[in-house]
Amino acid sequence: MTNPEEMYVRSKFREHYEKAEVQAPGEIEKREWGVGGWERKIEARHMRMANPQELGGRLVMDAPLFISYSVAYYEFPDMRPMERKNWLGADLVFDLDADHLELPCKNRHGSKWVCEECLNAVKDESIKLIEQFLIPDFGFSKKEIGLNFSGNRGYHIHVTDKSVRELRAYARREIVDYLTGTGIDFNSMGFEWVPVPGRRESKLLGPAPTDPAWQGRIAQLVSKLVSERKLEEVGVSERDARRVYKKSEQFLTSIRSGKWDAVKLDKKELFWRDVVGKLGVKLGDRIDQNVTADASKLIRLPDSLHGESAMLAKKISSIDRFDPLKDAVVFGKQPVRIKIKKAPEFRLGEQTFGPFKDEEKELPEYAALFLLCKKEAVLWKS
Numbered sequence: 001m002t003n004p005e006e007m008y009v010r011s012k013f014r015e016h017y018e019k020a021e022v023q024a025p026g027e028i029e030k031r032e033w034g035v036g037g038w039e040r041k042i043e044a045r046h047m048r049m050a051n052p053q054e055l056g057g058r059l060v061m062d063a064p065l066f067i068s069y070s071v072a073y074y075e076f077p078d079m080r081p082m083e084r085k086n087w088l089g090a091d092l093v094f095d096l097d098a099d100h101l102e103l104p105c106k107n108r109h110g111s112k113w114v115c116e117e118c119l120n121a122v123k124d125e126s127i128k129l130i131e132q133f134l135i136p137d138f139g140f141s142k143k144e145i146g147l148n149f150s151g152n153r154g155y156h157i158h159v160t161d162k163s164v165r166e167l168r169a170y171a172r173r174e175i176v177d178y179l180t181g182t183g184i185d186f187n188s189m190g191f192e193w194v195p196v197p198g199r200r201e202s203k204l205l206g207p208a209p210t211d212p213a214w215q216g217r218i219a220q221l222v223s224k225l226v227s228e229r230k231l232e233e234v235g236v237s238e239r240d241a242r243r244v245y246k247k248s249e250q251f252l253t254s255i256r257s258g259k260w261d262a263v264k265l266d267k268k269e270l271f272w273r274d275v276v277g278k279l280g281v282k283l284g285d286r287i288d289q290n291v292t293a294d295a296s297k298l299i300r301l302p303d304s305l306h307g308e309s310a311m312l313a314k315k316i317s318s319i320d321r322f323d324p325l326k327d328a329v330v331f332g333k334q335p336v337r338i339k340i341k342k343a344p345e346f347r348l349g350e351q352t353f354g355p356f357k358d359e360e361k362e363l364p365e366y367a368a369l370f371l372l373c374k375k376e377a378v379l380w381k382s
């Protein structure tokens with residue numbers, strides 16, 4: 001009953017897994033596994049793999065279109081229902097997805113496709129999570145933080161430090177709230193109006209970049225938004241943003257000593273309240289955040305293939321230089337004939353393709369597989 005496209009994609013995935021080395025997660029025997037196919041990302045779960053050799057064998061034999069494992073460690077990972085698995089702890093995992101960022105480009109290309117703009121934004125967000133929060137505030141070291149491309153629209157961050165293992169769902173939810181800045185109390189962040197002696201006005205004081213934790217972060221992130229001229233990204237109107245940019249040097253200098261008054265703004269406090277409310281890490285809505293809060297989630301195996309893109313959920317050592325549209329492409333260049341239904345212009349590797357509409361084309365294997373996996377093309381036999 002398998003369709004020719006799925007058979008072809010699986011045969012290519014199998015070829016890849018025959019030569020690729022995919023590293024198993026730590027304590028593989030305690031993880032629950034799930035695999036997916038053409039219809040769903042998880043079609044079967046509650047599986048156990050005894051060791052890395054079994055995993056390697058399954059990848060070649062079954063050539064799954066998706067493969068995920070539990071962030072949790074269990075005594076009996078293949079038992080059902082969940083309670084019988086006996087939960088022993090879990091890694092702390094974050095899923096940053098371009099789709100959660102609600103960028104204007106999404107109106108252009110929808111959820112199925114990504115563009116350079118949203119891939120760059122989700123990369124910045126991942127760097128922010130690691131460098132501004134996980135390392136300084138939580139004290140995790142770089143080597144306990146695993147980072148990989150999701151294979152499609154974002155990044156996965158795995159914290160495997162033993163200190164997170166036993167965190168229960170409510171504690172994980174609190175971590176999410178802290179990172180996203182949910183419930184941040186503006187008044188406790190060091191903002192206050194101070195009367196100017198001898199005059200009938202007061203000045204707005206606030207946090208400085210050297211202040212600890214969220215206070216310092218507010219000053220740092222606002223400074224960054226101003227110097228990179230990105231205030232609009234946190235909902236500031238163009239008009240107000242221009243006002244700030246005009247005086248950006250003064251603003252950046254005065255904020256260093258906690259003075260937030262260098263720029264004249266209407267309803268200044270409200271203005272900064274709105275900005276501060278949007279400075280957290282964008283982890284999507286409450287349901288998206290369950291990847292982190294739910295300690296029994298399954299997460300894609302790093303360095304496995306993604307069945308919606310034929311790209312690799314590639315492990316990353318240096319995110320600054322990582323270009324997913326090039327570095328996560330693993331298939332070859334031999335021409336494959338396909339009939340394309342519809343695709344916007346997209347870049348893969350060094351080359352740009354499309355836009356296409358109801359066309360028969362010969363594309364390099366990696367681009368053909370990409371469109372087949374998006375289900376916007378079928379194999380074409382002349």
Ligand SMILES: [Zn+2]
Nearest residue numbers: 105114115118
């Ligand atoms: Zn986009």
